[in-house]
Amino acid sequence: MNKSDSEKVVITGIGVVSPIGIGKDAFWQGLKEGRNGIKPVTLFDTSTLNSKLAGEISDFKPEAILGDKGLRNLDRTTKLALCAAKLAMDDAVFRITEENTNDVGVVLGSTMGSVRSISEFDKSFIKGGLRAVNPALFPNTVINSPASEISIWFKIKGFNSTISSGFNSSLDALEYARNFLILRRAQAVLVGGVEELCEQTYKGCYKLGFLAGSVNGNKELCAPFDLRRNGAVLGEGSVMFLMEMHETAKRRKARAYGTVEGLGTSFDSTRTYQYNPRGTALKKAIKNALSRCNKSANEIDCIVSSANSTVIGDYSEAKIIASFYGDEKKPIVSAVKSMTGETFSAGGAFQVATGLFSINNQCVTPTINYKEHDARCPVNCVPNQSRPLSVSNVLVANSSPMGINSAVIVTNAGID
């Protein structure tokens, strides 16, 4: 076995709970159609705000996926992640048994997942004193609770970790899972990201001026790369993957959707909560990811961008991606967040799932709501409609206003 074979990890299961569909097939159909998951928020009151939209999962019924029992005290974040984990394992036809449970791990990207639970817990104490507090809700207030609940729910006994690195959490989680597999410290890993939509996060982002429509006079819309864009629209959801070594997957005759190659990452220490218009760190991250899998930018068929309709974020990401191609070739760069909204810690996992869709369906996904061209974003963003494309290698680029920037390459290696 050569080195690359011994390091080949594949995705054998995809579980998605998203604003454009629940389950991998519904999500993929949504991507293909360019379905809009952005709608007026119903989970909380937005009447005092100028922003009123989000990628809310209005029809989320966890009991339909997990059964009626045991959900009572779990928060929305945990239920989203549990559903995605169940769907991923079902999709992979993977069962936890007494024999394999010690070799299965869980790693989940989540950063703001417990904000609402902390806030609601505190509120009940402030309003009613200690007597009003339900001790069973306290576990929800810690950030590693959703990952732990996954292991508890499915009786998984291998490692359990939570990665909270903001926008890059899911991609960092994928790298973490890869390392466990390559070091042969796990046979299979449930890996992904989750973030729920809640009043606390929404209003926090609103006050920061991060949301579309949050600045007076701006129209609220989710239109990455479009000249009219003026901020992000939040989304929610969870994507979980079952990741295995290629040889393990082959042995159990599992279907592989593709390979996730090594992560490239770089920290931009210039600002706080602002995108760096120069995109220096993103450029390094992409270079790093390409060199880790010995590929050149020209071998990349399309790019799944983290563009989220923010003015500087989309501009710097488009500019950096374009810089890898020169003037003669306009790269194909689609923004899945135009359909789902900004799903924060889950965003990277959504992008990887989108890349796997493109590889398995030979189709590039659209950037919806695109109308007015912005010359400062020199990419082909696949406006509004998906289209057939021969896809073997996808670059997932993830820029962030919180410093960490990263990139991974998703390839068709391992698909038999």
Added chain:
Amino acid sequence: MATERADLENEIRKLIAKIFEIEPEKITPSAHFVEDLGSDSMLALEIMAALEKKYDITIPEDQLVKMATLEQVTKLVGSLMKAKN
């Protein structure tokens, strides 16, 4: 008096059934929470907190061991309510 006690027992049965996520009928007066109904320490704490809130009482920590069946809980809550009034 007996009716009052039966009413209280029924109320508590419903509250506990909700926490255990089982049918109220399964909680007979003498069914043991841990051995017969699969309870654990977290559920016990939740029951305690819910009872304190509902009946505006304080259950001393050392009484937790005496809360193993519906009969015992009803007796304890009844006496704490009586002491309060």
